[in-house]
Amino acid sequence: MVSPARVSERRLSIPNNPITGILLAIPAYFVGIWLGTLFGLNDERNTGVILGYVFATAAFLAGVGFLNYPLERLFGWRVTPISDPDENRGIGRFFRLSLDHKVIGIQYLVTILLMLLFGGIGAMLIRTSLLVPDASITPAGNYLPLIGLHSVMMIFITSAVIVGPFGNYLVPLMIGARRMAFPRLEALSFWVVPPAAVILAAATFWGGFPTGWTGYPPLSEQALQGMDSYIVGFTLIAVALVSSGVNMLATIIGLRAPGMTWTRLPIFVWGIFTTSILGLLAAPVLAAALTMLAMDRSVQTTFFLASNGGSNYLWENLFWFFGHPEVYIFILPAFGIIMEIVPHFARKPLWGYRTGVVGLFGVALLSWFVWQHHLFVSGIAPVLRPFYMLSTELISIPTGIIFLVTLGTLWRARVWFTVPMLFCLGFLFNFLIGGISGVYLSDVPTDVTLHGSYFSMAHFHYTIMGGEIFALMAACYYWLPKMTGKMLSPTIGRIHFWTMFIAFNSTFFPLFLAGLLNMPRRVSTYDPSLVGLNRWVSISAYFLFASMVLFAGNLIYSWFFVAKPAVANPWHARSLEWQVPTPPPARNFDRVPVIVAGPYDYGIPNARPVADLGGMVGATGGG
């Protein structure tokens, strides 16, 4: 943090903002292309494209201002300090490098919602081309790049959609801290995401990539330069996961306010904590595998080429060793959100708080031992199958614990059916179907039949879209009043929930049936007898998209047209983030709060307020 004395003597070097970043990134890209072509390592310019993307990203980050602090420390140069929460309260703070965790949270949210729109349009185009059983709308060669673009963009989003906006914004507020442990690292974990999205979208200029999100060699080695977008973009997301993970862990371990014991930690923070462990340990494996793939494609190594001594099983193992913990990176913070929001609207203490935490850790631990269930039909040693089948089925136990904790909280509660609560209940319904279908897929005999069919596609859409995205919507309706200071319209919210819930189930439930009828994933043509089913699904998917448009409309309507100011604590919730004014002041707390009670002590006679805030004007705790 910059002290006032330093601010007065600062020297302006170059303006640090995204425009400067883009202006630096464009020449850097061409330098990379030129350099790669100069070495002539590969006639198809893979080296140039990879170097171009890497150079452009580095130049963008430098232009945004990430070099200022290192240059200052290394050489004693006076460079512009990056903006400080106290210095800049205008709208401009959202468009430049900021070290304020609240600004980063909002930046993340807006970026991710735009990416979600992009990925959603991709989904609509996929469903449009599946209106007909032949490839007459999208030719076969263009369908796979479309799938690739949709899937990887959505994977980018879902890796960060809760930890990015809500983790960054809420974790310091929830644990009584003024900032994250490493604010520059936190800013880095955001600012690599826009370049990753742009680089991924740039794959279209090279014809896209045909591998979907898994990038299996040898196809990924044969693919055109669009594949390099996948490699560099996904590596940047891995960087974001690692930097965010280490930062969250350090913050939660080190910066808790006095009295914020481990058992008083809001369960959402536990969700972020377990997610961060997974991100910190899994993403480096992905980054390593992607680097090896990049080297195969550019400098002619043969890590994944069986003909030259490599092995494509190596990729499959590395990828899924990252990939399966990755899907719990999606869902653990969603579990956190559900277990966080339900007690506030059930007006009951979280039933089995410690058990819930154990459930989160159980999922996180077991997620390291299941990855080969993705390889059941790839030709792995059959003797390995029972172990991975068992370990995968075991995951349903801690997941079931989390369900029981949530249902136990709802048991005999007088539920306040607000919009966030509706989304939580929708989550429980959808994730139950998604989770149970996952048990079918983990069984070797059924997996041999269902692998690569729409059954597994419907399964993971039920868990990710029906699970994580429903939790995201719950979080948006619950916390956006705190983050933006404006209430979202509950009427539109209810219409949004019901259209989304019905359209979602109407879209994805028939796909289980399509999978059982042997409709394969990632193929642009299908059996003409399934045309009725697919048209039903496509039309439902349009309604699902329309419900998301309704959400966007609610944001725009509530922020710009009605702008009804939110009170400090509209839900009368007990937890710490609701005890500060809305929107939270620059430094979060006037002085470090002292936590004296747990966040979920509803209905307990003589329950103490959650914290001693030192006379700060805030709302009263609910009771």
Next chain:
Amino acid sequence: MLRRVSFVAAGAVIVVIAMVAFVGLFMLPRPGPLEGTTTKLHLETVGAVGAALEWPRSKDPHPDWVGYLPTTTWRVPANSTIQVQIDQEDSATGLRNPFWGKVFGTEGGNMHVAFFDDKGNPQESDMTSIDPTQAAHTFAIPDLGVFVPLLGVNAAAPANSTNVITFSFKTKGPGRYHWQCFVPCGAKTIFGNGGPMQTIGYMGGTLIVV
């Protein structure tokens, strides 16, 4: 208020249209169809589309790729006999699977080939299979059961010579049939399967039966 509404709405519409256009480029079939012949298809296969004898594509983004010319999207009538003439200019690459050296699905189960023998003399004959090592490309429409290996130009042949392969097959009802060369002929890519082999407009395309 009205200004604000229109400003936000216009911005949202522009963003959505831009994204739809950007992603939607994938929806558009790029090469235009070859039409005008009701029952005849006249094609050319070359080692580099920029250096073709009949339909050179000088402005192609990949002039050194192999390809079918003039286009790989063909529109033909349903339930009729299609006569195909392929002017094959490329040299042999060889088949991974010798079984594919046989002709399937054509009328009479054979093809007529005008080629050059090992001494460079022109020859002509009907064939039901070729030496699998001498295949340059294949003309294969799996859904119609049509499979024709295309004999590579002999090294002893005079410069710029062409093997002319003619055969005919029958179409079924209307539909779209993906076709693909089955010789991994994408030079400079791993196993020959990259580049032109996976890009519509070179070694793969669509037979549209109307």
